[in-house]
Amino acid sequence: MEEDRRGRKKMESRNRMLWSLQNTAWEYDDSRQGRDAASLKRRRTTTESPVSSCSPSSDLAGNNYDVFLSFRGPDTRKSFTDFLYKSLTDAGICVFRDDDELPVGEGIKPALIEAIKQSKVLIPIISRDYASSRSCLMELVQILECKQTTSRETIPIFYEIEVSDLKDQRNSFEKSFFEHQRDGVDCETIQKWKVALEEIGRLKGFVTAKIHNGHHSKLIDELIPIVQQKLKKGRLLVTKNLVGVDHHVQEIMRKLGVVHRNGQVIEICGSDVRVLGIYGIGGVGKTTLAKILAEGFRNKQVLILLDDVEDVDQLDVVVGELSWFGPGSRIIMTSRKSDILLKYKEAETYEIEPMEEDKALQLFSKRAFGTGSPSKGFESLSKDIVLASGRLPLALEVTGSHLFGKSKGTWKDTLEKLKDTPHEKVENVLKISYLALDIYAKHIFLDIACFLIGKDERIAFYMWEDCKLYPSSGIEVLLIMSLVKIGENNELLMHDLLRTLGRKIVLNEDPIPRNRSRLWVHDDALSTLRKKEVNLKAITTFFSTRS
Incomplete structure (x- = not known):
């Protein structure tokens, strides 16, 4: 039971x-x-x-959009709006745009209202004749309602207009409302539209004629990161x-x-x-x-x-x-x-393996120089640093960012440091795997890092078995965690940064070489033996790596 x-x-x-x-x-x-x-x-x-794509369809219910674009087609459809739409979608942002103009006498479609409500960022593109479109004005009313009731992010773009004309309803805006009144639109609706235009005119937005001397591409380049920032809580950056x-x-x-x-x-x-x-x-x-x-x-x-x-x-x-x-x-x-x-x-x-050398150099250069290749005079240093970073993306990005704008002397110092220790941020990431090992696998890892890279694993097995380090399970764990590899000829292989990490762990055991568990630098070992400072434990450690 x-x-x-x-x-x-x-x-x-x-x-x-x-x-x-x-x-x-x-x-x-x-x-x-x-x-x-x-x-x-x-x-x-x-x-x-x-399941739906980012393009609008007759059945909009169920689509969740990042951005809703409201615009008057004849003004900007084939120019600014099209460029903005493509730039947003190229950035992986899901965009709704409605190209259909409402027939006379019809109200805004419920599905269109739903698309506005479901979109996270609302971008009305207010052009000279925006107010001549009843559908645009209806959309604008709905956009502002969403902003007020659900705090929806709203970024207006004032396309080739004076914002004062919008707020005061002068010139083309005044003409548009006169025509709506002539066509029989009731006064209450017109007043609602006028209030919406006044309100949108008071919001902070982009005035195309006053930003980057009217260069639309630069304005859009500035807008995209802002939209991405607004969306970041629901996105994977x-x-x-x-x-x-x-x-x-x-x-x-x-x-x-x-x-x-x-x-x-x-x-x-x-x-x-x-x-x-x-x-x-x-x-x-x-x-x-x-x-x-x-x-x-x-x-x-x-x-x-x-x-x-x-x-x-x-x-x-x-x-x-x-x-x-x-x-x-x-x-x-x-x-x-x-x-x-x-x-x-x-x-x-x-x-995922470390990057190919040419791709690694390109990634490093983007961080270090802001371009896809090294600056003149830094070619050789860049290649050496890429190799010292083990072609690991994290190391390349961290090191490249650190060297941006620095002197050649700093570059040379950094290269020498990388030969002895990874960057702190990279080291912390790599060390997570080491710390997850049991004590026996840690010993095997350090032995390989200090002595056995390129050596036949079968020979090392005899030593580890004699030291009671259980090499069969230890090597298996190291392979599973990508900390070591076995070559075609049974040789033990390890990424350069992991080798550097392992050796640093041993160096940090004690500032005096004779007190460390392993000695792999010839001069340190020879000096320790000549001075007769080594005890039985150190000798055992040096020759068999057992501590």
């Missing part, structure tokens, strides 16, 4: 989890504290909403300086069975549920890649993104059984461990 009761309770719990997951899209939250799966941010959606990610995205989308074009998911092939794990050492770009993939799925209610998963128990809580999910669902997770998905037989994995 007790077992049956527990079984029913477990099933009820799973059913509740299933209902919750079916009504929730999961996304990574940069502001979370800790790494437990419960700290993943939830974004509520409705299961009844159809990705660095602008992306290099070398396209082939990763293409390969992962292929594994997921997804047609992907221009940064957006076009079609999800098949109704099966697919799981993919992205793994690699810290700082290699797993989270950045996952964010890019998530943005591609934006407005598709089929994606679950789990970042930095460390424990199978987290998967049991959040993912559980694949049968819980609806047809076509895609689950992407990142981890430092390659075995995190072993319980799912059909799961795919994808390892």
